[in-house]
Amino acid sequence: MSVISFDKAFGNHDDALLLFERRTQLLSENIANSDTPGYKARDIDFNQVLQGVNDSLPLETTSAMHLNPVAEAPFGPVEYRIPSQSSADGNTVDMQQEQAAFAENTIRYQTSLMILSRRISGLVNAFKGE
Amino acid sequence: MAMTSLFDVVGSAMSAQMLRLNTVASNLANSETMSGSADTIYKARHPVFETVLDNTLQGRSLQGVRVKQIEEANTEAIPHFMPENPLANADGYVFSPAINSVAEMADMISASRSYQNNVEVLTTAKDLMLRTLQLGRS
Numbered sequence: 490m491s492v493i494s495f496d497k498a499f500g501n502h503d504d505a506l507l508l509f510e511r512r513t514q515l516l517s518e519n520i521a522n523s524d525t526p527g528y529k530a531r532d533i534d535f536n537q538v539l540q541g542v543n544d545s546l547p548l549e550t551t552s553a554m555h556l557n558p559v560a561e562a563p564f565g566p567v568e569y570r571i572p573s574q575s576s577a578d579g580n581t582v583d584m585q586q587e588q589a590a591f592a593e594n595t596i597r598y599q600t601s602l603m604i605l606s607r608r609i610s611g612l613v614n615a616f617k618g619e
Numbered sequence: 620m621a622m623t624s625l626f627d628v629v630g631s632a633m634s635a636q637m638l639r640l641n642t643v644a645s646n647l648a649n650s651e652t653m654s655g656s657a658d659t660i661y662k663a664r665h666p667v668f669e670t671v672l673d674n675t676l677q678g679r680s681l682q683g684v685r686v687k688q689i690e691e692a693n694t695e696a697i698p699h700f701m702p703e704n705p706l707a708n709a710d711g712y713v714f715s716p717a718i719n720s721v722a723e724m725a726d727m728i729s730a731s732r733s734y735q736n737n738v739e740v741l742t743t744a745k746d747l748m749l750r751t752l753q754l755g756r757s
Contacts, residue, residue, distance in 0.1 A: 510747075512623065513743075513744060513747065514624070514625050514628070514681070515627065517625050517628055518681065518682045520629075520737060520740050521628050521632030521682075521683065522632070522682060522684055523733055523736070524635075524636070524684075524729070524730075524733055525668040525669060525670050526668065526669075527665070528670050528682075529671075547640075554644060591740065591743070595743055602747075602751060602754060604753060605755075606754055609754070609755035610755070
């Protein structure tokens with residue numbers, strides 16, 4: 490009899506929450522620095538992170554105590570945005586773009602949160618056996 | 620939780636924008652301040668922002684904002700010929716600061732919008748955190 494693997498039950502969504510949280514932070518930094526001369530806007534390429542999760546092979550583990558780095562929170566490389574318009578003070582924050590990205594990221598976060606919530610209540614239902 | 624440090628970033632930006640609003644208020648309030656000498660006249664002040672790196676979290680540097688300095692504008696005072704003014708100098712001139720109130724108002728709106736954006740970010744992040752705390756409790 491095997492113990493329930495919460496990793497499998499939650500899929501990628503617990504990692505996704507960490508990624509979206511990190512992205513929320515980056516985007517809020519961009520918005521905070523919208524008037525700072527010379528600031529370069531940064532972001533995480535979500536598709537690249539997703540590719541990384543799917544492509545990277547899990548390490549071979551010979552003991553149950555071994556950690557699997559792929560299963561750990563995957564943060565993609567933080568990259569600088571390419572500005573659509575140059576500004577005189579060297580700031581590359583495009584407020585509209587940042588706001589749109591922030592809204593999108595919030596929705597993604599809430600979606601993952603909702604899916605996790607449903608999975609948890611599913612598990613709880615299974616435990617109760619009602 | 621790492622997200623709490625987000626509040627520091629947003630908070631630093633809000634206080635920087637508030638200082639910008641304060642300088643605008645000071646500039647507008649003093650736009651009619653007269654003086655008998657061009658050297659003692661009020662000069663428009665504008666803050667210069669800079670990014671402050673916080674490396675307290677390993678590998679995840681946080682970028683807040685701080686006011687690097689408050690710069691005084693290098694504009695010439697405007698002389699007015701007013702011999703009846705008690706502040707007038709020997710030649711009968713009083714000076715007023717060269718403050719462009721239209722530019723100051725535009726600056727004010729920009730600062731106000733940036734402040735609002737930061738408040739919005741703060742509200743959203745707070746909302747997400749509260750929802751995360753409710754996870755699995757339904």
